[in-house]
Amino acid sequence: MSRKDKKSIGHINRRGFLKGVAATGAMGAIAAACPASAAQPAGENKSAKKSWRDKPDPIDESLISDGGTYDVVVVGGGHAGLLCARVAAMKGAAVAVIENQAEKGYLPGIDRGHVGTVNSQYALDHGAPRIDEADFLREWARRSVIRHNPRRASYFVKNSGRVLDWILSFADKESLAKNTHMVSCPPKPTVLLEVSGWKFYYGTAMLGTEVCQEVLKTHHRKAMADGAKWFFAHHAEICDVDGSGAVTGVVARRADGKYVRFKARKGVALCTGDFSGNREMVIDILDEVRHQAEARGDYNLINTVGEGMQSPRDGSGIKMGIWAGGHVEIGPHSTMNELGTPGDPGTGAWHLQLDHNGERFCDEAAGTTVPHPIGSFYVTLHDSNWQKVLEMMPPSHSGPDTADPRMLKAKLSRLYNIKPGPISKNKQENRMGGGPMGGGNESICCGKTIEELIDYLDCYKGDTRKKALAEIARYNDMCEKGVDEDFGKDSRIMKVTGLKDPLFYGTLTPYNGQGQNGGKGISPGLIATTGLDTDAEGRVLNSEFKPIKGLYAAGNNAGGRFIVVYQSPFAGISVGMAITEGYMLGERLAGL
Numbered sequence: 001m002s003r004k005d006k007k008s009i010g011h012i013n014r015r016g017f018l019k020g021v022a023a024t025g026a027m028g029a030i031a032a033a034c035p036a037s038a039a040q041p042a043g044e045n046k047s048a049k050k051s052w053r054d055k056p057d058p059i060d061e062s063l064i065s066d067g068g069t070y071d072v073v074v075v076g077g078g079h080a081g082l083l084c085a086r087v088a089a090m091k092g093a094a095v096a097v098i099e100n101q102a103e104k105g106y107l108p109g110i111d112r113g114h115v116g117t118v119n120s121q122y123a124l125d126h127g128a129p130r131i132d133e134a135d136f137l138r139e140w141a142r143r144s145v146i147r148h149n150p151r152r153a154s155y156f157v158k159n160s161g162r163v164l165d166w167i168l169s170f171a172d173k174e175s176l177a178k179n180t181h182m183v184s185c186p187p188k189p190t191v192l193l194e195v196s197g198w199k200f201y202y203g204t205a206m207l208g209t210e211v212c213q214e215v216l217k218t219h220h221r222k223a224m225a226d227g228a229k230w231f232f233a234h235h236a237e238i239c240d241v242d243g244s245g246a247v248t249g250v251v252a253r254r255a256d257g258k259y260v261r262f263k264a265r266k267g268v269a270l271c272t273g274d275f276s277g278n279r280e281m282v283i284d285i286l287d288e289v290r291h292q293a294e295a296r297g298d299y300n301l302i303n304t305v306g307e308g309m310q311s312p313r314d315g316s317g318i319k320m321g322i323w324a325g326g327h328v329e330i331g332p333h334s335t336m337n338e339l340g341t342p343g344d345p346g347t348g349a350w351h352l353q354l355d356h357n358g359e360r361f362c363d364e365a366a367g368t369t370v371p372h373p374i375g376s377f378y379v380t381l382h383d384s385n386w387q388k389v390l391e392m393m394p395p396s397h398s399g400p401d402t403a404d405p406r407m408l409k410a411k412l413s414r415l416y417n418i419k420p421g422p423i424s425k426n427k428q429e430n431r432m433g434g435g436p437m438g439g440g441n442e443s444i445c446c447g448k449t450i451e452e453l454i455d456y457l458d459c460y461k462g463d464t465r466k467k468a469l470a471e472i473a474r475y476n477d478m479c480e481k482g483v484d485e486d487f488g489k490d491s492r493i494m495k496v497t498g499l500k501d502p503l504f505y506g507t508l509t510p511y512n513g514q515g516q517n518g519g520k521g522i523s524p525g526l527i528a529t530t531g532l533d534t535d536a537e538g539r540v541l542n543s544e545f546k547p548i549k550g551l552y553a554a555g556n557n558a559g560g561r562f563i564v565v566y567q568s569p570f571a572g573i574s575v576g577m578a579i580t581e582g583y584m585l586g587e588r589l590a591g592l
Helices: 003-012 014-024 026-033 079-090 121-125 133-143 150-168 173-179 209-225 279-285 287-296 316-323 386-390 405-416 450-457 462-481 573-591
Strands: 064-075 095-098 113-116 180-182 204-207 229-231 234-241 247-254 259-270 352-355 376-382 445-447 504-513 539-541 547-553
Touching: 064 079, 064 247, 064 316, 064 573, 079 095, 079 209, 079 573, 095 234, 113 573, 121 150, 133 150, 150 209, 150 573, 173 180, 173 209, 204 209, 209 229, 234 259, 234 316, 247 547, 259 316, 259 573, 279 287, 316 547, 352 462, 445 450, 450 462, 450 504
Parallel strands: 064 095, 064 259, 095 229, 259 547
Antiparallel strands: 113 204, 180 204, 234 247, 247 259, 352 376, 376 504, 445 504, 539 547
């Protein structure tokens, strides 16, 4: 980077720099305003504070004890790591798992939630139609702007179903029948599986707490019965790399501060999860988050997630991979935000949305990444036809689950009981939008007429109120025609989302930074879905794009899955990929 370019960047971020000086001191502000680059020119001043990308100083060998030699050392015992260890041990490999969590309360993965796979027998037996694999792969490529790893996508499509079936075969049958179901299955004929040109599929199993945790713990027990050893309260610090560049093991730090070396004959598998709790990594790696802050001139708007979690999302696996010679995937880098991801194709709110000026701003069914001014808001408006609209929504990341009675009870029953009137004062500070599926539908406002609803929302005054009412009238006219003359929304959706049948409902979403789910600041969201550059077999690649001998990654440590934005042709694809890749990596390593 030239001196002129660096001067320009410093000028653009002057406001953020000055705020950083006040908040964190000069050195901290410089680090925040100028994210570290792996491609630092030769001769550049190295006296600045170390970046996360800089390899730490060597650990004194006299402080490291011998933890043993194994075929496979798995770093992290979450979804990917657990399955990798389980399968490798089952296939006869000697396995060590380095787990940062304490043994008491060890949580191998989600306590309940979505797992997306393709053509599992469980899915087919519970009403899901068979997915055309070629069609799914084409959709994945289109959503990723063909910047993903096609072979990895193919491995997932061809193997994820069998992996889920194998995992669930160890579940208690009664508990499985009671606590697990296929999302929105059997399908209703009203559901649209193509929204604004984006396709969706039935492939998501919703695992309840009872079956989810029990089946994961069962696989943990069976892995140990097959000889795998878990080393709890051990935080992996760095990979051992020999003179040829091959990874030969891992050094971990115990809870008491002492170091232990675990040697690996066949390979080290990095499965530590994402880096959404590491602010420095978030700023450096996540383009969308950083660009949002840069556009606002203030890196202090960025906040991170994962603090206080049982397994901190500190990015340790990705750091270890880079220190061993790997690199972050080329990108553009993706993350998964709350309540659906901005730009996640086809997962918009569907209903009419107006900004703080009372103007419509996008095809609401397709969604948008268009930012709003900090301190502003947008509203989502719908009429009493909301249930018919929900019955048309596809089984997407943020869509309804018509097969889940808990969703119907928890989210939808409240809508039946809303009475016309303003939002109570104690709920006005936490208004959250998104229509009937929004996270805060307890703060939905209701009116007998459109005018009454607008007044109850208490967000449009004077000319802005007139503009909002005019925009609603125009939208209703276009809905009658079935043609969106402004943004091209699907005519089938236009036909059912006009505001014509009372009662009328509205939610208001404050825009405080990135504005996801009403949250303050700019956040990476649920998970940072960017990882190390790997090949299709999970081998971490070096700067020449060749595999680093002995180093592998799976789950959120591996890249090439979601490019630009997290994309979900069905819900739970991230977890589905983690378990599939962990399983397959365990098979490969055991077979070496």
